[in-house]
Amino acid sequence: MKYAHLVWAALRRKPTRTILTALSIITAFFLFGILQGVNVGITKLAQGARETHLIVLSRMGMATPLPVAHVARIEKVPGVGAVAATTMMFGTFQGPRNTVLVAGSDVAALFRVNRGLMSATPEDIAKVMRTRTGALVGQALAKMRGWKVGDRIPIHALNMKKADGTSDWVFDIVGYYGRDQPDTSMWLVTNYDYINEARGDGRNTVFSIGVAVTDPAQISTVAQAIDDLFANSPNQTLTRSERAFLESTLDQVGDINFLVTGILAAVMFTLLFLTANTMAQSVRERIPEVAVLKAVGFTDASVYWLVLAEALLLCVTTALVGLALAAAVLPLVSNSPGLGIAAMHIPSPVFGAGTAAAVVVALISGLPLARKARRLEIATALSGR
Numbered sequence: 001m002k003y004a005h006l007v008w009a010a011l012r013r014k015p016t017r018t019i020l021t022a023l024s025i026i027t028a029f030f031l032f033g034i035l036q037g038v039n040v041g042i043t044k045l046a047q048g049a050r051e052t053h054l055i056v057l058s059r060m061g062m063a064t065p066l067p068v069a070h071v072a073r074i075e076k077v078p079g080v081g082a083v084a085a086t087t088m089m090f091g092t093f094q095g096p097r098n099t100v101l102v103a104g105s106d107v108a109a110l111f112r113v114n115r116g117l118m119s120a121t122p123e124d125i126a127k128v129m130r131t132r133t134g135a136l137v138g139q140a141l142a143k144m145r146g147w148k149v150g151d152r153i154p155i156h157a158l159n160m161k162k163a164d165g166t167s168d169w170v171f172d173i174v175g176y177y178g179r180d181q182p183d184t185s186m187w188l189v190t191n192y193d194y195i196n197e198a199r200g201d202g203r204n205t206v207f208s209i210g211v212a213v214t215d216p217a218q219i220s221t222v223a224q225a226i227d228d229l230f231a232n233s234p235n236q237t238l239t240r241s242e243r244a245f246l247e248s249t250l251d252q253v254g255d256i257n258f259l260v261t262g263i264l265a266a267v268m269f270t271l272l273f274l275t276a277n278t279m280a281q282s283v284r285e286r287i288p289e290v291a292v293l294k295a296v297g298f299t300d301a302s303v304y305w306l307v308l309a310e311a312l313l314l315c316v317t318t319a320l321v322g323l324a325l326a327a328a329v330l331p332l333v334s335n336s337p338g339l340g341i342a343a344m345h346i347p348s349p350v351f352g353a354g355t356a357a358a359v360v361v362a363l364i365s366g367l368p369l370a371r372k373a374r375r376l377e378i379a380t381a382l383s384g385r
Contacts, residue, residue, distance in 0.1 A: 058237065067204060093155055102155060155169045311363070
């Protein structure tokens with residue numbers, strides 16, 4: 001741009017004000033990118049949930065465990081192909097920020113139920129089952145923590161104490177497992193018997209029971225049969241497909257799209273006023289300078305575009321910085337163990353939408369001021385009237 005130095009000079013006139021405004025816009029578009037990325041992750045998580053597999057939970061809610069004895073009875077239900085019960089340990093590794101999710105299960109059954117989703121070699125599955133404290137580490141988790149086969153991993157459990165009252169557990173990595181999306185392999189998978197025998201409370205109970213059915217067309221029938229099996233039991237069950245379970249959980253949070261849209265609308269509305277106020281102050285302070293530019297030969301159109309270019313440069317540049325920061329932060333959040341939303345990222349259309357939103361904010365805040373500068377009379381401006 002021929003007069004780019006004039007635009008930069010205008011922005012540098014009040015550096016503190018420009019920096020604060022830029023930080024506000026960066027923060028707004030950082031939030032825009034983060035929320036859109038989370039929305040993408042939740043959507044992909046829901047789409048990836050399987051309609052052909054069932055999750056069995058306590059009818060009293062997820063906080064209530066189920067007896068592990070339910071597994072043997074569920075295995076006898078017609079249409080059931082494989083069953084795996086899992087207890088979940090939430091813990092930390094070498095500090096409260098390094099969270100780790102440990103899944104205690106019949107390891108061989110767990111991989112049978114999740115065939116096509118989780119994968120490990122038969123040799124590694126055999127190793128973990130032969131080793132009481134053995135564990136398979138997800139490939140992404142191993143990469144993040146730098147863990148390798150042979151490492152002994154101390155985990156401080158947050159939800160599970162040992163019979164001796166301590167919360168410190170030790171697992172020996174004997175192999176790796178992967179998933180269809182490598183960046184989602186963020187668990188330690190270990191033997192249920194090891195956790196069950198050592199813990200103080202909740203022995204012989206599990207968090208959930210996964211079921212693979214032989215005929216996907218009969219999944220509703222199988223789910224009903226499982227619940228009917230325990231209808232008169234003190235430990236009644238609620239059996240749903242993975243997708244139905246996930247959608248129900250998300251419904252308890254609310255309409256994610258509506259929440260994201262509402263938050264972003266409020267942010268952009270506030271940002272519009274902030275940018276318009278900043279631009280108005282900047283142009284008012286430079287009215288005599290604009291008159292001088294006209295006096296030395298700048299046309300009305302040139303002055304018009306100088307003011308508009310200032311608004312566009314400030315908004316678009318800082319918006320892209322905010323989106324770039326969000327794109328850099330999301331993978332770190334996405335790979336947090338136990339979060340369960342590993343597909344979070346900012347798709348290309350979000351960058352386009354963010355840029356368009358920045359342009360709209362710049363135009364709405366800059367156009368009235370650009371028109372005012374274009375209509376400015378030299379004599380009136382220089383006289384201070």
